[in-house]
Amino acid sequence: MDPYEVEFIGENRIISVIPNFSYDKIYLICGEFGPFRAGLPINVPLWLAMMLKQKQKCRIVPPDWMELDTLENIKEEEKRSRFFTKMPNEHYMVEAKLILGAASEDVPNAAEIKTIIKDIWDIRMSKLRTSMDALMKSGGGYGRLDHLTMMEINSAKPLLPSAMDYLLQIQKKAQQRVQQPSALNTSTFSQSGSSQNT
Amino acid sequence: MENSGYLSISDILVTNEKIPCKFLHDLPKMGFLDPSASEDDLKAGTNVEIPLWLAESLHSRRPPLVAVDLPKIYKDSYREILNADACTVDMHKLSQYFYEFGCYIAKHDIKGEVSNTLINTFRQRFRMLLSASVSTDSVGAIQPLSVSERLQAAAAANTEKALSEWLQRGDSILTTANMVANHRKRKRAEMEMH
Structure with a gap:
């Protein structure tokens, strides 16, 4: 397996983020996440956290x-x-x-x-x-x-x-x-x- | 080691390795087998190195035409070196197909020690595969490996390279995974498109 494939599997881990926006529940293949409330920590998959972080929509709780x-x-x-x-x-x-x-x-x-x-x-x-x-x-x-x-x-x-x-x-x-x-x-x-x- | 097929190139190369044989009968008109012979006929008792495929068929006749001897790398003196420290041996020079050839040779070894030597040698030399896969001086590390060892070391070096690339780079361009690319349905769909 390529390391990137292992990374892909690992990206399904759940981590905690603090979003800076509010949004309804979202429905993903791996489950439902949300609703997002600005300033309240919420658990999301790692890949989603990365995406939100790159768009500066959240802070990651290590x-x-x-x-x-x-x-x-x-x-x-x-x-x-x-x-x-x-x-x-x-x-x-x-x-x-x-x-x-x-x-x-x-x-x-x-x-x-x-x-x-x-x-x-x-x-x-x-x-x-x-x-x-x-x-x-x-x-x-x-x-x-x-x-x-x-x-x-x-x-x-x-x-x-x-x-x-x-x-x-x-x-x-x-x-x-x-x-x-x-x-x-x-x-x-x-x-x-x-x-x-x- | 999937090289036992009749048409497998690697198996053909393995069986083309020379093995010392002693002819047990006079063979008329076969003098060309012995490069040092001056006559047309091959005398009984001549020692000649012939390819394994020829030796096998001559040996398996009843009565056998040749007595098969072990090549020197499988004999006691080399066996001692291999048992002491197999990593010092340059397999590429001595016997490129050491393991594969050894499997064929094993049945001509009455004492049955060859197969143990093969296994021990591979066990000891595994360290060289490991270091060849991480070595920066890949040419020097791969040089003393036999053909099959080289293949394994190259595969290991590929993984190692992919891993260090992954560790160093932040992001990478997404590519099609091998498994998906090799998927039959997808191939068929591509073929139909053209």
């Missing part, structure tokens, strides 16, 4: 996790843990990128938050890489993807599954040929076949 202390904790936790920790949000990267890109003035300490989210992302990506390598080296047949967000899973996508697939193909082909009963020397073949499984 999500609870988008503040320095929380993110600092998450970052520490992520550094300490060997495994992936739970992110505040399945699409944290998409949300952060869109909100900080279009509405950085609505978020206090936007620059620091941007840096710290990028740090968390980098830590997680390098962790993902090391664990992919460890998975292949240890010869594991499956990997657990607990707490990985969609964007992160997507980044591992053609490589890890295709490598696992390739490995399986080699295993199948090479073993099948070894175990093939042959008129010539069946005894040596069956012996080698058993060593495959160890």
